[in-house]
Structure formats: structure tokens, C-alpha cells
Amino acid sequence: MAKWVYTFGDKEAEGSASMKDLLGGKGANLAEMSNLGLAVPPGFTITTEVCDNYYNNNKEYPSELSNQVLSAIKHIEIITGSEFGNKSNPLLVSVRSGAKASMPGMMDTVLNLGLNDETVEGLASSSENDKFAWDSYRRFIQMYGDVVMGIPHYKFEKFLEDMKLSKGVENDSGLDSSDLKRLVKEYKELVKIETKENFPQKPIEQLWGAIGSVFNSWMNQRAITYRKINNIPMSWGTAVNVQAMVFGNMGETSATGVAFTRNPSNGEKSFFGEFLINAQGEDVVAGIRTPQNLTRADRVKEGSEQLSMEEIMPDVFEELVGIYQKLEEHYKDMQDIEFTVQRGKLWMLQTRNGKRTGRAAIKIAVDMVLEGLITKEEALVRIDPTSLDQLLHPMINPDSNLEIIANGLPASPGAASGAIIFTADEAESEKSKGKKVILVREETSPEDIHGMHAAEGILTSRGGMTSHAAVVARGMGTPCVSGVSSIRINLEEKYFTVGEKNYKEGEFITLDGSKGQVILGEAPMIKPELNSDFIKIINWSDEFRKLNVRTNAETPADAKIACEFGAEGIGLCRTEHMFFEADRIINVRQMILAEDESGRKSALSKLLPVQKNDFKEIFKIMKGLPVTIRLLDPPLHEFLPNKDNEIEEISKISGVDKNKLKRRSESLKEVNPMLGHRGCRLGISYPEIYEMQARAIFEAAIEISKETGENICPEVMIPLIATKDEFNLLKEKIDEVAKKIMQESNSSLDYLVGTMIELPRAALCADEVAINADFFSFGTNDLTQTALGISRDDSASFLDDYLNNEIFSVDPFVSIDQKGVGKLVKIGHDLGRKSNSKLKVGICGEHGGDPESINFFNDVGLDYVSASPYRVPVARLAAAQAEINLKKIK
């Protein structure tokens, strides 16, 4: 018989941490903590397989499930000594989702389940707290009514607000037990009116309602959006965790909190967390009350007046410290834990590997290696390479004069500027217009995810370091300042106030998420200093990786940055960017407008010295490292103006007749320029262009070799090759130029001639092309366009439909389509090497900076990837991870 349910509690469990696929992250870790002997409220996990089964069978459960759940309930009753529906000692449970990957707040939760008109009295007497019992029942009806029965939250809130108004109290806690009893009555009437049914009284019926609701919430819109953003497959499904309730809200000796075993923001090795006295867990996460620090040190540092747990509950705190150390040692990673103290007794509710910023991830990984907790390989594979990006991007210039308008918590590091915007929807729509926005909210909720994703930064007036806004922003690598209590938001009139001053929608502000500052206007940014942990990780990467990492750069500035980041050469230097610069575009246009070869040659002769200087500068910076220069690629019409006013202007400047300019521009227009007269086709139609470029490259190389004593060996790359004959023809011409220049200058010259492989045919016939080629460089951008038949410029109109329908799990221009485009890369590589074993093979599409893609390229056996300058460290780490993973498999 299939096993659908796994129990845990009382220091043992049927599951373990290794069963995340089946039990979800939460369930697996509850089992593991039980096995470790920690105090975990007993419970059971309904597996993710049930979820899968549920969606594949018209939302019906497997037939054995019902009995397995019943006996698991029995298991809890035995451990707790309480009983479902028992009037004197009722069992109350929580019902929570728990997928393989953490999806905080995205799915449904029901607490206090098991309460009804009878058991509420039992709870009152067993807790000796009437008010607590009726408040729990009130909360349960509200939550269950909303989540399971679909009655809008605000309708319950209205009764609550009316009650507080009529009693003249401000907080919920001001209500007494008779008020709460009346509220329960009103809530039940509301349920009756809204659903035409009575609020369910049988605990087992309540339980099935809640289980169904959790499974259904797997497919709600915000869960779908979250999965899309985080590349979580729908097929994983969620587990359901049913667990005996413990109460942090049973008075002043009760509490609830969350903690990180190390600082998730900067990675420092210090216990870090927050708690609330007399509260339920959701109160901390939701950020409704600003919570207290766990440690005294943190309280002092933040200047908080509320005492820390270390001070209020020293015994419990000491026990918690012992547990966190045990957990970190056991999991060998920083843990994010949740706990509840019920009348002085500490219960563990969750542990998981904690989310952290890129900076923290690096520090923690480095520290753990130095502490001997993990190996370098383990440290390296643990860091998300894209998170390095956060550390490489600009921060606010510390020397600048800033107008700081408010201070809050440094919830997610980094700096960002943007226009003030108050709703998630508007944030998304402004972003889609290309605008930078800062999302400003009292607090955020899962409904705001799309807006948070669209914003450059997030600012909240409430909530702590572990509030929804803070957790999500850190995960996204988006700067966030939370709990800025000095601001007041006026949503209707779209401004916020600090003191006397108003700040309107659309005004620019800057957030410093590392310091918790809100700054007026667009603050000046500078390049960050690379810290020593970062450098250690990157250098360790070099010990393991096989792939070389080059960069795509054509300006001296980019080349310099890339060198600082450890680029081992230039994999793609596009020459057309040089053509666009103001001082030469006129000559480029003259060349294009020339009537014949001699006219073109005369214009090209003016371009020769400038191109040569471009190359000389780059060769100087690269100090003998390989530099791959791609000959002219884009269709010529890209260099000509289109619009009438541009044409007129250019006609004036260049002296070329307006109509001639227009005619030529028209005649060069193409229906599908991507598949048009470009790349090597230009070199074949106008050999003099490539000859000029080859001359500029070779003369520059010879001159810089002489000047610096470095041996400069330029790599000339021909774009858009489809057939061996194109390549051979052009290579022959380039060789002739080289020969001529060597004779003219009486110098020798090392150089390579190779080709982009960016058309399917080139990959499929790579054995032929490779015979005379020194190197291949896969142009996976164009290869993706042609293999999939998708224009990058036009794909926006249907890409969303493709992601929503899960036809693509990720934009194929971001991460390489391994099955299709990747197959061409593999075929091209294998055929190329087969006929030319000395062939160098790399990749210079934008996939060269994408970790998933780099992993694939490493598996294929390429020699190098070439990435944009800021992506070079990312690529170095990803290359190391790829090789470590590959060895593991072997």
C-alpha cells in the first residue's frame, strides 16, 4: 500500500531531511529536528505525491489517504494526551503548506484548527485563560472563513473594528472574553449569511477543508507568479503539514520568534533574530508589530528600548543558543529557525537553510571553510553565482552630500534610485515603460510580488528585518529599507510625509539598503570595493574550474574593468561599435554611400587609422592576453539614418544629397535584417571592408608588440559563417593582408583566424568549417534566434504566453535552451574537434555569463566562455561549480 503520510514528534520521525522531494522542505526538516531529539510539536506530513495525484485526478485524493490521516491524528493524540473534539482537553492543530523549495507566504495556512463551540470551553479551562481561548476561536473562524470558505478578510475585520469602536479600545488586546464571545457569534452569523452553511463544528471536517485549501493554493495566482520568477516547476507540488498547536500567545511567559544562526544580511557570525512576547508566529513574519531583538548586543546596537530575549527569558535564550549551534553543526549551513515559547517551554517549529544576501553568502561560506565546517568545494557550490552581481554593482559614493530624509532598517543591501510609486500594479506598469521606480508601502504582502520584482528598491514604513518585504527583497537582490516608522503614507493622494514635508509620486528617491537610509533625489553611485571574502571565493574558483573566462568588451573602459575582475582575454570585441562613434560615423556613411569599390576604398582609408588606434588601445590594456576581434557584422543600413529629420541633418553635415541618402537608405532596408546582408556576407560582397579591418588589426598588433615587447597574437573572427567556402574565401583574403603587412613592416606576426558558429548550418557542418579554422566561438544569441526561429527583438509579444504555458521554463535568451540550441553547440563542438583536434572552442553569446548555461558549456567541453565585464566573476564561480558538479557525477 502506498504511504502518503509521514509522522514526526516525540524525538523520532518516519522521515528525514533527505526526503525534501517527498515531504517538502518544512516537513523534512521537522522530521530531522525530531530525529535530532529537539522538542518539536508532534504532527505529520501529507506528501507532495498526494498533490501531484490530486491534480492529475480531478482533485480527488488517493483512496488510502483518509485512513492514513486518521491514524496519524491518533499518533498526535497519543503524544499530546489530547484528543480531537475532546471537550476538556481538545487537540488543536496547524495546517501548513511546504514545498520542496521555500515559497514564503505564497500558499494557505490555517491555525487553531480543532476549535468549536464545545472545545473552546475545554481550551479555556485547560489554559485557565478564557480570553485566550475565545480569542483563538475568533481568530480560527476568521482565518478558516477566509482561507477555506472564501469569505473576504475585510468582512470579518469590519466586525472587529466595530467592536473595538463600541468598546472604545484601540488594540485587539483591549477586548475582554465576553466581547470575544460576541464576536464569535457575529462571525458565525457572517459565515451563515455568506455561505448559507453553518461554520463546521467537527474537527475532522475542518481538517479536510484545510488540507484541500492548502493543495488548491498551489495553483493560486501568486504561487504561480512566484514559481515563474524563481523557476520552480509546477510538477513539484506542495506537501501539507499538520502539527499540534503550541501557543506563543498564552501570556507574558509565552513568545514566538524567528532567528538566523548568522547574520543573513552581512554574514557575520552572530546569532540574530527577533521575537514577540505573547504573540502567534504569523505576527512576526507579517511585520504588524515591530518585534524585539533576541540578543542584548543587537538591542544596544539598534538603540531599541524593548528588552531582548537574552534579558527577559535568559533560560529559554540559553536553550535556544544551544539548539541553534547544534542545528548549524548538523546542517553545516546557516539556519533560519522558527520557535514558540509556550509558558516557558521552548518548541521548535521550523529550520531551513536561511536565505541570505550575496555578501552574506560569501562571508558565511568563507568563514565556514576557515572554521573547518565545510570544504572549499562545498563553499563554492553553495553560492548562487548571480548573487555576486549584487556586490559588483554601484553603491552610493560615500563622499557625496546626501539629503537623508528618513532612516529605517537595512533590510536588503545595495543602493538604488527611482521614482516613488505606491502600488505594485503601478510599479509594474511604469517598469514596463522603462522607468525606474521605488515601491513605497506600509508593509508588503505576497500580492505585491510582481511590483517588488519590478521595483529598483523597496521601502516599507512597518515591519522588521524578517518581514515579508525584507525576506523577499533579499531573495531578489533588491535593496530594501524596512520599518521606516517616520513616514506616513497617503495612498489616496499619492504622497508620503516625513515630519512636515510631503514627497509625491514620481519624485526621485534613493535607498541605501546597507545602511537603512532613504535619500532625496538620485544619489551619485560608485564602483564598490571588492572585499577579501569575495576575492577568496573567486580565487578558490580558479583552483577548480577548467573553463577559461574571457570578456565581451570593445571599449578601453570595459576592457579595464574586465581585467580587474580577472578576465583572461577578450572573447568578443565588436568592431561595429567603433563605427558608430561620432568622429567616424561620417566616414562609415561615405563608405556605404560610395557608388563603387574605389569610392568605398577611399572612405575606408580614412577609417583605417581610427580603427587601428582602437585596437592599439585594447591590445595595450590586455597585455598580451588573447583578443578576439569580430569583423563587421551588422547590415549596413544600421549605420544610415531612417527618419526624415535625421536624413536632413546628416545630409547637411556630410554634404551628401538628401534624396540620395534617402534612396540608399531605402534600398538597403530589409524585411528580416537578422537574416539579411550582414556578417561575412558583407565581407564577401565588399571585400575591401574586411581587408581594411584586417589591416587595422595586424598593423596595431605589430606596433604594440614592438612598443611593449609583449607578443600580441590577435584572433580575427568572421561572423555569420554558414558554409566552409565562405570561411575559406575570407580567411584567404585575411591571410593575404597579413602577408602583405609582414612584408611591408618587415616583421613577423602571430595571428589566428576563426569563426563565429551562430547559424545551425555552421554547427551541422562544423567538421568542414573547422579544417582551416583556428577557433570557433559559438554565438548563442543568433544561434538561439535561428534554431528556434525567434527574433529577440520581437519575442516580447509572446514570451509571456510561453512562460505562462510552461513551454519555456525560462527565457531562452537568458539561459541556453540545452535540448535544442545546446544540441547544436554540442554537435558543432564535437564535429569541429573531430576534424581539427587543435581547434579552440569558446562561446561569446550572452549565455556566457549565465551559470546554468556555463554548467552546460563545461559539460560539452568548451575551452572558454566570454561574458560581459561585470559577469566575469559570476562566470568564474559558475565555471568552478560546473566542474565540481561534473566530477561528482563522474
Added chain:
Amino acid sequence: MAKWVYTFGDKEAEGSASMKDLLGGKGANLAEMSNLGLAVPPGFTITTEVCDNYYNNNKEYPSELSNQVLSAIKHIEIITGSEFGNKSNPLLVSVRSGAKASMPGMMDTVLNLGLNDETVEGLASSSENDKFAWDSYRRFIQMYGDVVMGIPHYKFEKFLEDMKLSKGVENDSGLDSSDLKRLVKEYKELVKIETKENFPQKPIEQLWGAIGSVFNSWMNQRAITYRKINNIPMSWGTAVNVQAMVFGNMGETSATGVAFTRNPSNGEKSFFGEFLINAQGEDVVAGIRTPQNLTRADRVKEGSEQLSMEEIMPDVFEELVGIYQKLEEHYKDMQDIEFTVQRGKLWMLQTRNGKRTGRAAIKIAVDMVLEGLITKEEALVRIDPTSLDQLLHPMINPDSNLEIIANGLPASPGAASGAIIFTADEAESEKSKGKKVILVREETSPEDIHGMHAAEGILTSRGGMTSHAAVVARGMGTPCVSGVSSIRINLEEKYFTVGEKNYKEGEFITLDGSKGQVILGEAPMIKPELNSDFIKIINWSDEFRKLNVRTNAETPADAKIACEFGAEGIGLCRTEHMFFEADRIINVRQMILAEDESGRKSALSKLLPVQKNDFKEIFKIMKGLPVTIRLLDPPLHEFLPNKDNEIEEISKISGVDKNKLKRRSESLKEVNPMLGHRGCRLGISYPEIYEMQARAIFEAAIEISKETGENICPEVMIPLIATKDEFNLLKEKIDEVAKKIMQESNSSLDYLVGTMIELPRAALCADEVAINADFFSFGTNDLTQTALGISRDDSASFLDDYLNNEIFSVDPFVSIDQKGVGKLVKIGHDLGRKSNSKLKVGICGEHGGDPESINFFNDVGLDYVSASPYRVPVARLAAAQAEINLKKIK
């Protein structure tokens, strides 16, 4: 030691007809005729390998060549009893090119070589004809001076014209031997002035000059153009044939002629040819004098007053008849022969398989099968399938009232209309502007090839059925009327005159090349009747072919024609063409302009009945044969107007706001529409469109099944699939529609759902796609565009550069690129069948009508090709040839 030279003559030879690659066509057949015991002037052939060697070694000859040529000369001297440079009995030779494939007139020839100031006297005495000897010497200097020494022809002609003027004679033959002696002197002075050298007197020196000149002419512009047009590889090279001269111009008992063993124009089994008394061979081919008939029957038929050879030289004629019968029996094919009669003695100078019209090819092949000369297989592989095209295309409606302005020879059959044009260059330039032209010339020469290629038809005022114009036109399948002696051309003022009337450049005329008529204006054309030979060939094809042949058709008219031509179904019925028709484009536009799904659905509901009727009509015509219907493919912007005036007009008609129309049209514009939001991507973004189309197809199928009792099984084809998920998603929707309709109509329905394979990714992942697909149809047009990265709409700008540089041997959109695109077809087919052995696989790109491509598809193992209606017979024959060839290899 390598053998570079092969001798022949005196009824034996070192070579044979099987050695065409090495000896060229002419050399191999001269050897074969020698071996057959025919009288062939002795000579030798320098092999094509020497040509190859020559171009690979800086135009130097292999070292052994010189001695081998000397001993081959000795061989001729022994047989002829004459001697190179011998004053009394000089050996004279011709030096001619001869490639593997016939390239008539494209390369250089030198005749009468061996004459000099001394040997001319020997020729005079041995021929007993002073005038003949000096005329030969005069011709030799002129030809050698032009061809070998590079002195323009017209400079010699000037002296000749002056001489005739001063002597008051009209023809060359009016000059006496002293005139000719003076002319020789003037010619030699001209050579001295032009080249600063004396005209070479040593025969061996003359010989090497002529050999070099022939080899060099392999790379002259017109040879290159000819090879390009006829897909002859440069690497084949030419051989050089050196052969003892025989003279057809030694007086009235001498003659020269060409003949076909059957009629090359209509294929009739009758000896057919022309000759000229007292002339050299080139005179017949050049068409300068209108020649006489060989047979009395032909002379009578044509009403010629010049006696036939049968009448003038009955003995020689009888010998010739014996030879032609022997040759045809030996070669088992219609022969094109050249002969010379020197003082009553018949010499054979050439035989080769004769060029013929498509009609003649079919008749000859069928007749030879019936005569028992060849098998059906031999007959089938002998017919160029594309030549069938000629027979399928319109001819002049015989019932129409024509204004015939002149009559000439029916030199190449078929009818064509176009504007009068007088030069090849202008013909080409007009054609490139999309205009139809008729090239009108006194006579044509190899320099006119490009213009003949550009013209719809060719009209010459001189020359016979074997003139340059006639031979080339038949080869091209272009209608030609030659020898229209009634017209006078005024080249300077650009008109021609017939009687009193002038016809100017640009005026339209029609040629009937089957009847030899020149007609004023554009004559009405009709579909030709298919003759019984044609039908025999096509039916024989069906006995051998494995490939099914379907057609691409979406109109009832096309479907009907295709059925008449034997189409076995429709392989591609494009539904968008139906969208464009006037009565529905408004609804299509409404659909596109709809703001939401419900707006689209309402517009689609209006399109449903019209689409359904379209399908019903087609199903009716196809009578249960398979019909593959492709769902909407082009991007939606193709249906919207672009230009301001169009927009305004449509806004008026449709009532849609002008600006809205413009905005929507703008917003749908794409940078690369070929790679844009089209094909199945439309079905994924707007499922309701494909749902409507599926409904129209299925309802039509059910209704026609009921109406006719035929089981209609429509094949629904999804375009532009790249991934299995796209296909599965859409197939599921189509299946749902089918299910719904079956329920609604309470009928059963057979149908297939398959996909185009037209993107590289689909081919590479065909195993995944095939799992749920019933069929694949390769869309090799788009597959060529994406695999090669070449937009069909834009390739014109560089295609010529690619053909000239021999990067492409043929436009890849005309004949499939087997190595690249073909590899994808093979991969797609093999992977598809591997995962789904029942998969039907076909091809519906335009390559489906190209014989070379069909051969490839047959080898790959496809089930069917689909071609345009007129190409269906071509495809049937090509499919048979493919299978016959495949079996031969096996």
C-alpha cells in the same frame, strides 16, 4: 609516368566514350567513333587533368606534357602523311576545347593552325587552289590574332571590309587570291603594330599558343556565366582536342553540316539536319548563311528552293545515313553529329547525345522503348524532369484571332509574349525590373547568353534550326523563332521593320516557337493538351517511384489542376490565403483589432462559415484523398494595411477609427517578421483562432463525408513548432474541438494532427515532437531560412556574389542545401520515426517540385513530396528517377 595525351584516328583510339571525365565529351566521342571504324580525322586529346593541373600550378603545364604532345603530333603526321611546317605537304590542325558537359561556343577554337608564309604555298599546291589556301591563311591569322594574341576582331574586319569596298565586291568570296595575299600582308602588319611582335611562323609555337588559349578560355566570363546557369562545376576543367584539318570549303564537292538522328524539336524519328556547300563548320553553327536541308522531305516541307544533300550528294548522303543509324544504335540515344565532306570524302568530326526539347525528349524516349532500344528505366532517367514544365505551360489559344507579322523557323517550341528589346544587356536590365521581354537580334552569339536567359523568347532574323540562337534556346526551354528573314533591324533607332511597318522597342509581340510565328501584341494563351507520350512517361514513372506526390493548393482551381496532373492528395493547404479574400478580410481585421478574447471570438464566428465552405469545396474536389490543412501561419500585421491611404480607406469601409487602425498596425510591426509572432505562436496567444479553424475543418469533413459517402480524414497541420510542449498543448485543444463536434453532430470523425518541421530545433528534437504527432511535413523554405540564416526576401542583395564565388552552386531556395538543411531533414526524419514508427513524413516546401531535391528526399526515406500543381508531373518523374538511381547504387 602520368599520361596526359590520348590519340585517336585511323579506326582506333587510346580513349573511349566512357572516359568523358578525362577526355571531355568531344574527345571521348572522337575516340569512340574511331573505335567504331568511322572516318575521323586523326588527332589527340590533352586531358582535363592538365587543365586542373594548369590552374593549380600558376598556369604551368606538367613537365611531361611537351614530349607527349610532340609524339602525338608525330602520330597524326604518320596517319595523314603530312608534316607540321612541311613546305609541300603541311599538316594543318584544329585546336578545340571539350569539357565533360557540352558548353557550345563558350570557349576558344583555332582552325587552320600550321599555316605560315611557307606552308600556305604547300597548301595551295596540294589543294591545287591558290585562293582557298590564302583565304585559309587569312582566316587563320584573323582567328589566331583575335583568340590567342588578343587583337580585337573588328580591326581585322576593317581591312576585310576596306578590301571588299575597294574591289567593289559584296561577299568575301568575291576576293581573288592576290587580294587575299594583300590582306594577309595587312593582317601581319596589324599584328606587328598591336603586339610589337611578328605573327608566329613556327607551327609548334602556334600550337602551344592555341592550347594555352583554350585552357585560359575555361575561365573567361561567358564560360563562367554558362557554368553558373547550367550548374557545371569549375573543377571539371576542359580538355583540348588537336585534330588534323579537313576542309568543307575546298569547292563545290566539299561541304560541312550538322545533323540530328531524330528531330530535336518534336522528337519525330526522321533524320534531320542542315549543311552548306563549300563552307567551314563554324559557318553553319554561326548562322551567317541560311543553310540547306539534308533530306529532300524536309526541303519540300519547308518550301526551300535550295536542293537538299540527298539530292546533290546522294552517295555521301547514303553513307551518312548508314553512319547515323550505326551511331544511334551504338549510343542508344539520339545523336547530334557534325561532319565535313572534303572533295567528296565524308569525315566525322563529332557525335554527342543531342540536346532536345522536353517534348522531343519524351517522344524519343517513348519511341525507343517501343523500338526495344532501351528499357523503361533507361527512358525515364533520360528525361530532364524540369523540361516537362515546357509542355505544361500555356500555349497560344488556337481559336484566337492573331495578327501574324512575320514567319520564321520553329526553332524552340512554346509561346511567349514580351516587349521588343534589341540588346542582351537591356534584356537583362528590363528583366531585373520585372518586365517581360523578347530579345530580337540578327543572330545571337555566346556574348548574348545573359540576355537570352533573361528573355521570355528569342527572335532572330538570320540563322537556321541549328544556329546558336536555336540550340541555346531549346536548351533553356525558351521559345525561339529563328531566320525570320523578312525583318530588318535598325539597332540605332531601336525598331525593326517588316515591309512598310515599324515595330519599336517596348512594343509587345508574341512568339510561337512551335510554329515559327511572330505575332503582334500579347496573344491569349490556353492550357496545353497532354499528349499520349507525356502520359506514358508519367504513368511509367508511377511503376517505379516509391514517393507519393501531393500538391500545394488552396483554391478549388489549383486543386482541380493538380488532380488532373495526378496529385495523390494535398500536402499543403494554406488557410491564410482564404483570409485575404475580399469578402472576409474585413472580418479578419475585426478579429485582429478586437480588444479582447470575446471581441476576437465574435469576429471569428463570422469567419467560421466561410472557412468551412472553403474546406468543403476542397474536400469535395479531392474525393477522399488526403488533405493537409495548415492552421494560420503569417503574423497578424500582414492582414492590416500599412500605407496612410490604405488605412484611411479601410477605416471608412470597416468603421474602425483611423488612428486605432494605425496604432494597432504599428504595434504589430516586427523587426524580423519571419522570426516573429506567427505560426503556432498565434495559436498559443490566441487559442480561439485555431479553435475556429479546427471547427471549420472538422465540420466540413463531417458534412462532406455524409454528402458524398467518402471517408474524409482531414490532416490538421500546426506550423512553426519548435518544442514538443507547443505541439502537445495545441494538439490537445484540437482534440477537444474534435470531441465536441463529434458529440454535437453525433458523428464519428477520422482526423490526423501533425506538424510542420521548419525550424532547426524541431528537427533536432523531432523524437520528442513525434510522440504525439501523426505526421511531419518538412517546411524546407523556412528551414532553409533559419538553418542558413538567410531571409528569402532579402537574399537577392548577395545571392549573386555567392553564386559568382561558387559558395552556392545553386540558389538554396531552388534546390535544397543537402549538406546543411538536408542534414536537418534527415535528422528530423530519423528521430521522428525512431520514437513513432507510424509517423507519416513528407515535405511541402517548394523543394518538393525540384528534381535534385526529390532525389534527396527519396534517399532519406520520406513518404511523400508536395509540389505546386504544375510541378506534380515533374515530381512524379523525378521520384521515379530517384528510386531507379537508388536501386542502381544498391
